[in-house]
Amino acid sequence: MSHIPHRSHWNSRWTFMLATAGSAIGLGNIWKLPYMIGVNGGSAFVLVFVISIFLVGIPLMMTEILLGRRAQKNPLDGIQTLAIEAKKSSLWRYLGGMGMLTGLLILGFYSVIGGWVLAYISEAVSGSFSQITAQQSTANFDALLASPFKLLFWHTVFMLMTMSVVAHGVNSGLEKANNILIPALFAILLVLLGYSMSEGDMQTAFQFMFKPDFSKITPVSVLSALGHAFFSLSLGMGAVMVYGSYLQRNVSIARTTIYIALADTLLGLLVGLAIYSLVFANHLAPNAGPGLIFQTLPIAFGHMPGGNIIGVLFFLLVAFAAWTSSISLVEPTIAWIVENTKIKRHAAALILGVAVWLLGVAVALSFNEWKDIKIVFNLNIFETLDKLTSTVLLPLGGLLMAIFAGYFMNKNHVQEELNLNDQAFKLWRIANNYIAPIAIAAVFLYLFGLIK
Numbered sequence: 001m002s003h004i005p006h007r008s009h010w011n012s013r014w015t016f017m018l019a020t021a022g023s024a025i026g027l028g029n030i031w032k033l034p035y036m037i038g039v040n041g042g043s044a045f046v047l048v049f050v051i052s053i054f055l056v057g058i059p060l061m062m063t064e065i066l067l068g069r070r071a072q073k074n075p076l077d078g079i080q081t082l083a084i085e086a087k088k089s090s091l092w093r094y095l096g097g098m099g100m101l102t103g104l105l106i107l108g109f110y111s112v113i114g115g116w117v118l119a120y121i122s123e124a125v126s127g128s129f130s131q132i133t134a135q136q137s138t139a140n141f142d143a144l145l146a147s148p149f150k151l152l153f154w155h156t157v158f159m160l161m162t163m164s165v166v167a168h169g170v171n172s173g174l175e176k177a178n179n180i181l182i183p184a185l186f187a188i189l190l191v192l193l194g195y196s197m198s199e200g201d202m203q204t205a206f207q208f209m210f211k212p213d214f215s216k217i218t219p220v221s222v223l224s225a226l227g228h229a230f231f232s233l234s235l236g237m238g239a240v241m242v243y244g245s246y247l248q249r250n251v252s253i254a255r256t257t258i259y260i261a262l263a264d265t266l267l268g269l270l271v272g273l274a275i276y277s278l279v280f281a282n283h284l285a286p287n288a289g290p291g292l293i294f295q296t297l298p299i300a301f302g303h304m305p306g307g308n309i310i311g312v313l314f315f316l317l318v319a320f321a322a323w324t325s326s327i328s329l330v331e332p333t334i335a336w337i338v339e340n341t342k343i344k345r346h347a348a349a350l351i352l353g354v355a356v357w358l359l360g361v362a363v364a365l366s367f368n369e370w371k372d373i374k375i376v377f378n379l380n381i382f383e384t385l386d387k388l389t390s391t392v393l394l395p396l397g398g399l400l401m402a403i404f405a406g407y408f409m410n411k412n413h414v415q416e417e418l419n420l421n422d423q424a425f426k427l428w429r430i431a432n433n434y435i436a437p438i439a440i441a442a443v444f445l446y447l448f449g450l451i452k
């Protein structure tokens, strides 16, 4: 990536799709979506989440890719270039800057959770899930959280994995592994679903997730679901934009986006079904929070035939999925540093790696020693970073990108990038110019108490 001005590009549409799907599919689908569903009242959350993906997520993913491909630069310089091209204020560049910062803040906790997954690979390898009970599994997870040493160790390993790839450039070949590993993740999920169907309580899980119960929809759950649509599709911070900037001109943005969004959403919902079948069959609490998958899945692996191996494979694949996402969280900032300073990719990766690692140390401690340190609204360090990024910064980033592409860029330039037929272009414009901004702004205004 560093051979500026000749930017390298993905080898094919397929590689771009895999890399972007690799960014989208990650802990957001496997770890976060399942527990968010439980915390936010089940089906109500699922419904708003799916609607958000279709009405806001898909159009805005197209927007982000088109911004990146037109600009051919990192998000900060890219938006500035587009603003200048459209003869608008170059202050817009701070939108790119905000996105870059958001990515680093997310990585601060993403890496700690990625560390939990690594810790669970080692648990699975040691055979400790065998015949495990629900109580033992919960106690196991609590023991991990209570150990600052373990959390810091695995967080450090995860950061090293992320930064070593980023140091070489995202075109280093890792995305090719996605070719096998994303389908493998789906396959292993089907095994898990099969098990949940025969041993779990799939019927209750299905009702919990899909039987509409509008009474449970609250303003906070709507914002959380909308925010999670951004998080899950990696939108609102420039990750998709920077990947789009490495995309060749002749690739259809719309089609690629739809495939990625469908795969991402389907995967998350399937994980949710598998988890809740186990939750209900084992009388666990659906609203257990961030530990949910770590408490429930070992029970399945501990009892299914071949569960030892399947458990190891599952956590390995999740770690891989988390890895390809975490890379995209730093790539926008790295691209900016490399394209603007004399600092080399390796050094930039080292500097950012240390900074984010330190943030992660604070996050790891917020699960034990620093549990009682509250930052805002009674939220600890982890919760503050999570809420700030998912429910404020990502939707805000998306809102501003939609406004920029819809109202500040030249319409012909936009159409040139999207290359849609008239009808499809009209649809995209309605979603980008009206539906998405109004939906996001309405949720914000409601929460600030400005509309009732």
Ligand code: PFF
Pocket (backbone or CB within 6 Å): 023, 024, 025, 026, 027, 028, 029, 103, 106, 230, 231, 232, 233, 234, 235, 237, 238, 239, 240, 325, 326, 328, 329
């Ligand atoms: N989409 C990733 C996931 O679902 O795990 C997380 C993520 C990656 C969010 C990159 C934002 C981002 F820019």
